[in-house]
Amino acid sequence: MNPTTVAIRAGGTRAWIELRQAFTSTQGLLNLFLFPILILIALFFMRHGSFHETGLKLGTLALPGVLGSVLAFNGLYWMTEYLVLDREDGTLLRAKAIPNGMVGYLIGKLGASAGQVLIQVAFLLVVGGLIVGGLSVDGVGGWLTLAWVVTLGLLAVLPLGAILGSIIEGARGTFFLTMPLMALIGISGIYYPITVLPGWVQALAQVFPMYWLGLGMRSALLPADTVVVEIGQSWRHLETVAVLGVWALIGLLVAPMVLRRMARGESGSTVASRREKALQRAY
Structure with a gap:
């Protein structure tokens, strides 16, 4: 069998194992559901508020945008954190030592990150929709819009997370990224x-993917007349595809170059140095 095919299959298996592990540990469950639950609490208190004279419910308007922000923030942040932590503890160095190991590693991390984000989005969509009400997926077209927005959004943010994870040093760097x-x-x-x-x-x-992900999700999930609160009173699907597509293209072109350069610099001494710095911070 082709070595690359073996690496791809290994990456898919790794992604599935990591997703399964997220449901078998307290830490994994907290990572998956704590933030969505906090969002749901906020939506609960917003459910009766309305936007000026339009009468549109704030909770209904906010939920699709929240889904877009979860795609953007968690997709980017988790991918960044995976690479930073795995560089620090030597996991990435071990993957580098295996033929096509980096291919399998990256596919596994991309799959695990995307899977966890999609679980959060589905959870928020179902439970949040019950809390705020007013969502309206307009037939097949609405579901197709939801599908391409989610897919293009993940393609836009996951490679960016890989780039940042290759550049940022240490867990402290990922903390400052949140701001x-x-x-x-x-x-x-x-x-x-x-x-x-x-x-x-x-x-x-x-300029950034967050707004366009929120706009795309609103266009898929809200009634048509809610477009009156958007810029130009339009869902601007072409602009959404263009901006998210540009970010995806930039990420897919730049990420492999940055990752290859980062992998070349990984060695036992660099991992030992990172561990020593981590221990110094701990004490």
């Missing part, structure tokens, strides 16, 4: 329509 990510989510119209924000903030938000 700019939360800031981007804060200006991306996730919990409140972006049209109420200043024009320059709206322009900045539209």
